[in-house]
Amino acid sequence: MRVAAAETIAELDREVTSCRRCPRLVAWREQVARERRAAFASEEYWGRPLPAFGDEQARILLLGLAPAAHGANRTGRMFTGDRSGEFLYAALWRAGLASSPHSERPGDGLELHGVRITAAVRCAPPANRPTPAERDECLPWSLREAQLLVDVEVVVCLGAFAWDAALRLRRELNGPAAPPERPRPRFGHGVESPGSPWPLLGCYHPSQQNTFTGKLTPEMLDGVLARARELAGLGSRTRKRG
Numbered sequence: 001m002r003v004a005a006a007e008t009i010a011e012l013d014r015e016v017t018s019c020r021r022c023p024r025l026v027a028w029r030e031q032v033a034r035e036r037r038a039a040f041a042s043e044e045y046w047g048r049p050l051p052a053f054g055d056e057q058a059r060i061l062l063l064g065l066a067p068a069a070h071g072a073n074r075t076g077r078m079f080t081g082d083r084s085g086e087f088l089y090a091a092l093w094r095a096g097l098a099s100s101p102h103s104e105r106p107g108d109g110l111e112l113h114g115v116r117i118t119a120a121v122r123c124a125p126p127a128n129r130p131t132p133a134e135r136d137e138c139l140p141w142s143l144r145e146a147q148l149l150v151d152v153e154v155v156v157c158l159g160a161f162a163w164d165a166a167l168r169l170r171r172e173l174n175g176p177a178a179p180p181e182r183p184r185p186r187f188g189h190g191v192e193s194p195g196s197p198w199p200l201l202g203c204y205h206p207s208q209q210n211t212f213t214g215k216l217t218p219e220m221l222d223g224v225l226a227r228a229r230e231l232a233g234l235g236s237r238t239r240k241r242g
Contacts, residue, residue: 004144012148013051016122016141022134025123032069032124046076049123052145053078054116059232060097061146061155061198062088063162065205066121066130073124075105078117079206087206088158091218095225096237114234116152118145120165135165142169146197154198154231156224159205163187166200173197189216190224192231201228 006012020026033047050067067073071082079085080103092115093101099111121130121138146152146169157163167185171178174196185193191202203224204216211217226236 004140006144006148009052009056009145009148012141012144016051017048019049019122019141021137022123025121025125025130025134028069028126029067029073029124032073036074037070040070040074043074045074047073048076050076050078050119051122052116052118053080054112055114056116056149057151058112058114058116058149059151059153059234060115060228061149061152062115062117062158063142063155063166064117064119064158065161066119066128067124068128069124077103077106078119079103080105083208083211084206087211087216087218087221091206091221091225094218094222094239095229096239097225097229114229114232116149118142120162130161135161136168139165139168139172143172146173152198153233154201154228156201156203156228157187158203159207160187162205163200163202167193170195170197170200189220190227192227199231201231 004012004015006015029047033045036045050072064079068082071085072078072080075081079088085103089098089103090101092098097113097115103110120135122141155166157166167181171180187202189202189204193200201224204210206216229236
């Protein structure tokens with residue numbers, strides 16, 4: 001496996017944004033950036049792979065699926081520019097992990113405290129469905145990122161795709177001779193999977209499909225983030241929903 005040689009998070013982020021390893025994803029992210037949605041016709045789209053966002057001394061790592069075509073692929077920040085991000089950042093603020101309940105764009109002053117947001121796949125995929133091969137092609141970026149984020153105590157996996165990616169990542173971090181986990185930990189909301197170098201905590205993805213149907217409620221996400229704070233040794237801190 002090709003592992004990034006970056007020695008700092010900032011250097012890794014720069015390397016990530018220039019990646020062109022997956023032809024299908026490169027073509028799609030750039031097509032979307034050219035053929036903009038009418039509501040954003042006057043905006044300059046990011047149209048590149050997404051770097052992670054948040055605290056470089058994070059104790060909680062949030063792992064998502066991939067950037068949304070007209071969300072993060074437009075704004076250039078993870079989970080920013082769509083309803084999923086609105087739901088997530090509001091919860092991070094309530095949990096005392098964000099300085100604001102709103103994420104608008106890079107440079108808006110938003111700061112994350114003790115948490116960093118990344119994704120299993122760094123480019124926007126067609127129909128929000130990256131392939132397993134694209135996930136594995138992105139794994140070296142996640143591997144180097146995990147090696148550099150030495151303070152992480154728990155990884156919160158937003159959805160089953162992220163859960164599977166985190167299991168692969170955990171195995172890689174334990175060395176090429178590490179056997180697969182048996183029985184394989186199954187994804188579920190609130191499910192915990194102990195292990196080295198950190199436990200996994202499952203959470204339904206904050207997609208509109210889940211939040212509009214009530215499969216994921218604010219209370220459910222608040223509960224996962226509260227548990228993540230406990231596992232990370234950050235104690236409890238919750239603001240009231242407004």
